[in-house]
Amino acid sequence: MSIAITTQFICFTVLSLVVIIGALGVVLLESIVYSAFLLGGVFMSVAGLYLLLNASFVAAAQVLVYVGAVNVLIIFAIMLVNKKEDLKPINDIKSRRVISTSICLTLLSLLIRVDLTNVWSLSSPQNSIGEESTIRIGEHLFSDYLLPFEVASVLLLMAMIGAIVLARRDVMSKDISTGLPVDQELIEKSSEPLLTNKN
Amino acid sequence: MEYGLDLEYSFNEFLKGFGLSSEIAHIIWLPLPMLLVLVAAVVGVLVTVWLERKISAAAQQRIGPEYAGALGVLQPIADGLKLLVKEDIIPAKADGILFTAGPILVLVPVILSWLIVPFGQNLLISNVGIGIFLWIALSSIQPIGLLMSGYASNNKYSLLGGLRAAAQSISYEIPLALSVLAIVLMTNSLSTVDIVNQQSGAGILSWNIWRQPVGFIVFWICALAECERLPFDLPEAEEELVAGYQTEYAGMKFALFYLGSYINLILSALLVSILYLGGWGFPIPVELIAKFLNLPINAPFIQVFTASIGIVMTVLKAYLLVFIAILLRWTTPRVRIDQLLDLGWKFLLPISLANLLITAGLKLAFPQFFGG
Numbered sequence: 001m002s003i004a005i006t007t008q009f010i011c012f013t014v015l016s017l018v019v020i021i022g023a024l025g026v027v028l029l030e031s032i033v034y035s036a037f038l039l040g041g042v043f044m045s046v047a048g049l050y051l052l053l054n055a056s057f058v059a060a061a062q063v064l065v066y067v068g069a070v071n072v073l074i075i076f077a078i079m080l081v082n083k084k085e086d087l088k089p090i091n092d093i094k095s096r097r098v099i100s101t102s103i104c105l106t107l108l109s110l111l112i113r114v115d116l117t118n119v120w121s122l123s124s125p126q127n128s129i130g131e132e133s134t135i136r137i138g139e140h141l142f143s144d145y146l147l148p149f150e151v152a153s154v155l156l157l158m159a160m161i162g163a164i165v166l167a168r169r170d171v172m173s174k175d176i177s178t179g180l181p182v183d184q185e186l187i188e189k190s191s192e193p194l195l196t197n198k199n
Numbered sequence: 200m201e202y203g204l205d206l207e208y209s210f211n212e213f214l215k216g217f218g219l220s221s222e223i224a225h226i227i228w229l230p231l232p233m234l235l236v237l238v239a240a241v242v243g244v245l246v247t248v249w250l251e252r253k254i255s256a257a258a259q260q261r262i263g264p265e266y267a268g269a270l271g272v273l274q275p276i277a278d279g280l281k282l283l284v285k286e287d288i289i290p291a292k293a294d295g296i297l298f299t300a301g302p303i304l305v306l307v308p309v310i311l312s313w314l315i316v317p318f319g320q321n322l323l324i325s326n327v328g329i330g331i332f333l334w335i336a337l338s339s340i341q342p343i344g345l346l347m348s349g350y351a352s353n354n355k356y357s358l359l360g361g362l363r364a365a366a367q368s369i370s371y372e373i374p375l376a377l378s379v380l381a382i383v384l385m386t387n388s389l390s391t392v393d394i395v396n397q398q399s400g401a402g403i404l405s406w407n408i409w410r411q412p413v414g415f416i417v418f419w420i421c422a423l424a425e426c427e428r429l430p431f432d433l434p435e436a437e438e439e440l441v442a443g444y445q446t447e448y449a450g451m452k453f454a455l456f457y458l459g460s461y462i463n464l465i466l467s468a469l470l471v472s473i474l475y476l477g478g479w480g481f482p483i484p485v486e487l488i489a490k491f492l493n494l495p496i497n498a499p500f501i502q503v504f505t506a507s508i509g510i511v512m513t514v515l516k517a518y519l520l521v522f523i524a525i526l527l528r529w530t531t532p533r534v535r536i537d538q539l540l541d542l543g544w545k546f547l548l549p550i551s552l553a554n555l556l557i558t559a560g561l562k563l564a565f566p567q568f569f570g571g
Contacts (some may be wrong), residue, residue: 004222040343056327057332058326060329060335064337068336069339079346079349131328
């Protein structure tokens with residue numbers, strides 16, 4: 001075995017272990033903050049796997065979008081609403097667990113089926129494009145994938161407008177959560193007095 | 200365009216002379232440029248710290264460090280040694296693992312980004328195809344480390360500082376990436392070497408700063424904000440937050456933050472000089488000088504001369520920018536958080552978008568000047 005292949009094998013093993021153990025930690029850990037940080041680690045390792053597949057642009061985009069934007073926002077949200085509250089015990093926890101386990105197992109079997117039926121081997125190693133992949137991705141985004149690309153941007157715009165409507169109550173005449181008329185004059189005014197019930 | 204010194208090739212040939220296989224020679228070669236760049240980064244930090252102390256002293260009509268070495272040049276080393284031997288404290292109620300991992304996550308991406316900084320045609324660790332995009336992606340990891348250390352310190356000032364740092368770097372990353380995109384549009388490549396080569400046609404006249412003046416200013420403001428330098432040092436605003444996310448840190452962990460922020464400053468200065476000021480290019484093209492002296496461009500003497508001029512020019516341009524950053528730090532007041540976010544989202548973002556659009560239009564109209 002040549003040195004390059006050995007290095008690749010070691011990297012692949014380490015990255016896969018990090019992905020699997022990290023993902024398990026995201027699901028199983030009690031502390032939500034640890035889960036969020038581990039999620040970042042999982043995203044990073046997936047980027048590493050892309051790098052091993054010679055897809056450096058996809059790897060960098062994965063880091064930029066998933067680690068730099070999605071994960072940072074998740075952590076941000078957790079830290080802004082860092083309320084220490086005990087979770088209420090759920091009554092029918094057992095049946096819920098059975099249902100979620102069966103759904104997960106179905107998804108897993110689907111993935112295993114895809115893995116077994118798909119033909120993974122490339123016809124020839126010369127087909128890998130490596131550094132040229134950036135150009136190819138650009139060509140595809142502006143030709144045959146143009147419609148999905150634009151539709152995705154519309155979807156993001158819709159999500160953004162929704163977030164603004166939810167955050168800025170003054171654009172609606174009625175409060176969305178309580179149904180009371182909104183005071184249009186002072187946006188930052190709290191719905192209940194701040195200082196009276198402080199004891 | 201393949202000219203200049205190829206140290207890797209000569210080194211490998213040299214090792215093969217001892218009967219080593221090319222693979223082993225390659226493995227021996229690999230750590231050398233990395234170590235060299237790491238040493239360069241740390242020495243760069245020492246120089247910058249000394250400059251910061253001296254220039255701040257001059258701005259405030261003091262003398263500054265004087266007794267440690269001539270003109271106090273050994274002062275940063277004394278600072279570093281002090282931090283190295285200080286007790287490493289983890290607060291009792293802090294989260295030990297995250298508290299330790301935070302500074303590492305801040306420092307590692309910054310050092311990794313040095314991968315793409317070229318000091319000459321072949322004088323960089325790796326000419327990766329995604330080049331400048333790698334730096335943008337890596338610099339987006341940093342906020343996680345800041346949030347992590349802010350949360351783990353179990354201190355409200357630290358948490359606020361961490362949140363501010365993350366908000367700030369997310370806001371300023373967008374105009375930064377857009378102004379880089381305008382350069383990439385002109386170069387048709389993400390590689391830093393290609394970006395410099397595209398500017399090397401007519402010396403100082405072909406530098407990107409003349410074609411991208413708006414982009415240059417936007418990039419510089421955003422780079423300062425990403426480095427959390429004054430006037431954008433809200434995450435560690437002393438009057439409001441003690442020291443922000445660094446409040447609970449001491450010893451070597453604090454030193455990692457310190458090192459990270461200065462390495463980031465030098466890196467940003469280097470990237471500004473690569474993107475806008477012609478990188479390793481001399482204001483007068485070296486080819487012209489060689490022609491004037493009637494020397495062939497491939498002569499060994501000219502190659503060594505070109506390489507050393509390249510390194511000197513890159514470092515000189517970068518330190519000129521570092522000097523401006525230090526002057527800005529000691530002469531400008533801090534902006535408020537709402538002013539900071541207004542500047543980022545309502546001013547820099549539209550301006551950089553318009554800049555990108557105009558660059559694309561000019562590229563279509565004048566392909567010979569704006570990259571065909």
